[in-house]
Amino acid sequence: xxxxxxxxxxxxxxxxxxxxxxxxGVHQEVIDSDAIPQKLSAFGLFHFGNPKVxxxxxxxxxxxxxxxxxxxxxxxxxIPAGKKARVLADGTIDFPVGTVLVKxxxxxxxxxxxxxETRLLIRRAAGWIALPYIWDADGRDATLALGGRRVPVTxxxxxxxxxxxxxxxxxxxxxxxxxxxxxxxxxxxxKARNFVLPxxxxxxxxxxxxxxxxxxxxxxxIWDDAKSGSVADRARAxxxxxxxxxxxxxxxxxxSGLFLRWTDDPAGVNYGIGxxxxxxxxxxxxxxxxxxxxxxxxxxxxxxxxxxxxxxxxPEVGRSTxxxxxxALLRQWIAEMPKASH
Amino acid sequence: xxxxxxxxxxxxxxxxxxxxxAKxxxxxxxxxxxxxxxxxxxxxxxxxxxxxxxxxxxxxxxxLSLDVAGVTIRGAGVEDGSGSILxxxxxxxxxxxxxxxxDDVFLTNFAxxxxxxxxxxxxxxxxxxxxxxxxxxxxxxxxxxxxxxIYPVESRDVLIDSVFVRGASDAGIYxxxxxxxxxxxxxxKENVAGIEIENSYDADVHDNxxxxxxxxxxxxxxxxxxxxxxxNVRVFDNIIVENDTPNFAPKGNIVASVPTGTGVLVMAxxxxxxxxxxxxKNGTANVMIVGYRYEHKDPKYQPLPRxxxxxxxxxxxxxxxxxxxxxxxxxxxxxxxxxxxxWDGAGDAIVLDKVGVLSLNLPDxxxxxxxxxxxxxDLSKGTPPAALPGITLPAAxxxxxx
Numbered sequence: 001x002x003x004x005x006x007x008x009x010x011x012x013x014x015x016x017x018x019x020x021x022x023x024x025g026v027h028q029e030v031i032d033s034d035a036i037p038q039k040l041s042a043f044g045l046f047h048f049g050n051p052k053v054x055x056x057x058x059x060x061x062x063x064x065x066x067x068x069x070x071x072x073x074x075x076x077x078x079i080p081a082g083k084k085a086r087v088l089a090d091g092t093i094d095f096p097v098g099t100v101l102v103k104x105x106x107x108x109x110x111x112x113x114x115x116x117e118t119r120l121l122i123r124r125a126a127g128w129i130a131l132p133y134i135w136d137a138d139g140r141d142a143t144l145a146l147g148g149r150r151v152p153v154t155x156x157x158x159x160x161x162x163x164x165x166x167x168x169x170x171x172x173x174x175x176x177x178x179x180x181x182x183x184x185x186x187x188x189x190x191k192a193r194n195f196v197l198p199x200x201x202x203x204x205x206x207x208x209x210x211x212x213x214x215x216x217x218x219x220x221x222i223w224d225d226a227k228s229g230s231v232a233d234r235a236r237a238x239x240x241x242x243x244x245x246x247x248x249x250x251x252x253x254x255x256s257g258l259f260l261r262w263t264d265d266p267a268g269v270n271y272g273i274g275x276x277x278x279x280x281x282x283x284x285x286x287x288x289x290x291x292x293x294x295x296x297x298x299x300x301x302x303x304x305x306x307x308x309x310x311x312x313x314x315p316e317v318g319r320s321t322x323x324x325x326x327x328a329l330l331r332q333w334i335a336e337m338p339k340a341s342h
Numbered sequence: 343x344x345x346x347x348x349x350x351x352x353x354x355x356x357x358x359x360x361x362x363x364a365k366x367x368x369x370x371x372x373x374x375x376x377x378x379x380x381x382x383x384x385x386x387x388x389x390x391x392x393x394x395x396x397x398x399x400x401x402x403x404x405x406l407s408l409d410v411a412g413v414t415i416r417g418a419g420v421e422d423g424s425g426s427i428l429x430x431x432x433x434x435x436x437x438x439x440x441x442x443x444x445d446d447v448f449l450t451n452f453a454x455x456x457x458x459x460x461x462x463x464x465x466x467x468x469x470x471x472x473x474x475x476x477x478x479x480x481x482x483x484x485x486x487x488x489x490x491x492i493y494p495v496e497s498r499d500v501l502i503d504s505v506f507v508r509g510a511s512d513a514g515i516y517x518x519x520x521x522x523x524x525x526x527x528x529x530x531k532e533n534v535a536g537i538e539i540e541n542s543y544d545a546d547v548h549d550n551x552x553x554x555x556x557x558x559x560x561x562x563x564x565x566x567x568x569x570x571x572x573x574n575v576r577v578f579d580n581i582i583v584e585n586d587t588p589n590f591a592p593k594g595n596i597v598a599s600v601p602t603g604t605g606v607l608v609m610a611x612x613x614x615x616x617x618x619x620x621x622x623k624n625g626t627a628n629v630m631i632v633g634y635r636y637e638h639k640d641p642k643y644q645p646l647p648r649x650x651x652x653x654x655x656x657x658x659x660x661x662x663x664x665x666x667x668x669x670x671x672x673x674x675x676x677x678x679x680x681x682x683x684x685w686d687g688a689g690d691a692i693v694l695d696k697v698g699v700l701s702l703n704l705p706d707x708x709x710x711x712x713x714x715x716x717x718x719x720d721l722s723k724g725t726p727p728a729a730l731p732g733i734t735l736p737a738a739x740x741x742x743x744x
Binding site: 146147148149150166168171172173174176177180183249252254255257269270274275276277278279280281282283284285286287288289300309310311316317320 | 377378379381382384385386403404405407408409433434435436437441443457458459460465466485486488489490493495496511512516518519564566567568569592593594595596636637638639640
């Protein structure tokens with residue numbers, strides 16, 4: 001799909017010159033309005049409503065993504081014609097008004113591989129808005145679910161285990177719980193350090209969508225690719241992608257004092273090293289420290305990641321299964337820390 | 343130019359005042375989609391709106407949340423049978439029952455029961471009013487209960503009035519990292535901590551009943567948090583009696599270290615006034631004043647209690663079952679009980695109540711507790727700091743509960 005998509009986009013763009021062009025179907029006037037349509041098709045983001053044929057500007061992936069119950073995520077962005085995104089000094093990407101970030105969630109063995117839900121982050125004049133849509137049973141369109149919903153799904157994880165869960169499609173507020181910075185909605189994933197553009201792009205293609213494409217430098221390793229970084233660096237990438245959207249000084253977990261961004265000091269108390277629980281309740285699991293160096297079994301960060309009990313589990317939303325492989329990486333990271341640095 | 347470009351600033355201007363179009367969105371318990379309708383009402387509500395909960399019980403599988411400023415959530419009451427009951431016994435997700443992240447919200451007349459995590463949390467929600475609420479874990483004290491019952495954090499201007507909280511495995515009413523706070527006319531029963539003011543500035547805790555908790559009212563400051571240096575807290579006109587529930591907090595949490603039978607506990611704060619309270623049958627102490635004695639790596643943190651004033655309280659029997667290490671031996675040596683005021687010997691405090699004070703003579707927080715040399719102390723000398731002014735909340739907040 002991506003090749004067709006990119007080739008189509010490339011052909012159109014080459015014909016038109018340096019900047020983005022209106023792609024067939026995207027209803028920019030709906031994107032730009034204050035409307036909250038009941039049907040996803042109102043945005044014209046998919047070719048004839050087919051979730052496998054997106055009509056945005058370009059697809060993207062992340063070096064290390066947020067775990068969401070082993071769902072496959074398909075992401076693309078729609079940037080309005082004539083506008084470009086800009087990479088800011090801190091590596092976040094400033095998308096122009098009229099941009100839509102589209103993320104579809106599904107499993108290859110659920111609903112014939114069609115997505116279960118598609119979430120939109122739309123940059124409107126007044127700021128970003130987050131909208132969750134759940135695909136209809138016939139797979140031809142998706143319907144707004146402002147209040148969220150639990151959808152029963154059964155799938156196999158990579159280790160072969162079968163999971164039957166009530167997958168939680170977040171409500172509009174829960175979207176913001178993660179996508180929040182100082183109380184305003186912001187994108188999480190697309191940061192230069194984690195952002196991967198299509199591999200088949202021509203060198204100049206970046207310049208069609210970005211004012212300063214040279215600033216798009218990935219820094220974070222791929223969490224499950226040992227060749228991409230050390231255990232500690234991959235653990236830090238995992239924590240950045242899975243925790244830091246809340247665990248930063250302007251995020252939903254600011255009061256915890258636990259800050260897990262790629263840029264935070266990984267030896268500090270505020271990174272969890274020797275940090276006692278704050279407002280953790282049962283999440284402490286009877287342990288004294290979020291991270292007890294050398295001792296993953298006595299680190300309640302691990303305890304919370306390996307739980308699905310809502311009074312214990314972290315992250316608080318978006319996870320009904322344990323990410324065994326992610327937890328294993330963090331266990332190894334803690335186990336390899338010298339105990340003396342405690 | 344499209345019309346919406348004008349509409350957006352106009353709408354913003356209208357929202358600054360309470361809109362003339364404020365409406366009531368009524369939701370009813372029962373029906374297959376009652377839960378979704380309730381959450382959707384909390385999403386589509388606009389500033390000034392009232393979301394009115396009918397009488398009945400919602401059996402909720404997920405946490406609720408409100409992110410619209412100026413909204414009232416009003417139920418039909420807190421009692422089983424006649425009230426509006428949000429029951430989270432079957433909760434599958436979210437860290438709390440109800441999360442509020444917007445300003446000027448008024449919560450009144452409903453109950454939140456048996457959440458897996460916290461009961462009602464408000465974060466960065468200025469001028470929030472909690473009023474006539476019941477937050478309860480109905481099986482009573484259990485380590486598997488959620489941590490906090492009512493939990494405002496990182497907020498300015500907080501009013502908690504006429505609530506009932508029972509069974510929290512941390513604090514029934516917990517105010518953290520906030521400023522300008524009033525907790526009054528409320529009942530905290532059978533929690534680990536009844537009421538806790540932590541890492542906060544300017545609080546009045548008055549006319550509450552704290553009973554059958556592990557510790558009645560706690561004023562704490564902890565290191566390595568964004569807001570610290572807790573100060574200016576008045577605890578007055580409360581009834582703090584019979585706090586004798588064995589500590590059931592999950593280990594590791596700071597409240598797990600609170601000795602059973604504590605009335606008021608001040609740890610590492612400054613300018614705390616404790617006066618005109620009635621305190622009795624607290625087996626460890628009616629008032630305990632201590633430093634933060636755990637290892638920490640926060641150079642900005644001040645671990646000592648300072649300028650603590652204890653005056654004009656009515657003390658009944660206390661200190662008859664001191665539940666800290668070595669407490670029983672000290673009590674035995676002193677004829678069966680220790681005095682009602684206990685100080686670890688670090689920092690400074692003035693105690694003008696006509697009761698005994700026991701000092702553990704641990705002059706700094708690095709001296710281990712095993713080095714305690716308990717002896718009676720006279721803390722009545724010296725000049726108390728100037729009395730703290732009372733807390734005044736914005737008139738619009740007080741008007742909501744009149």
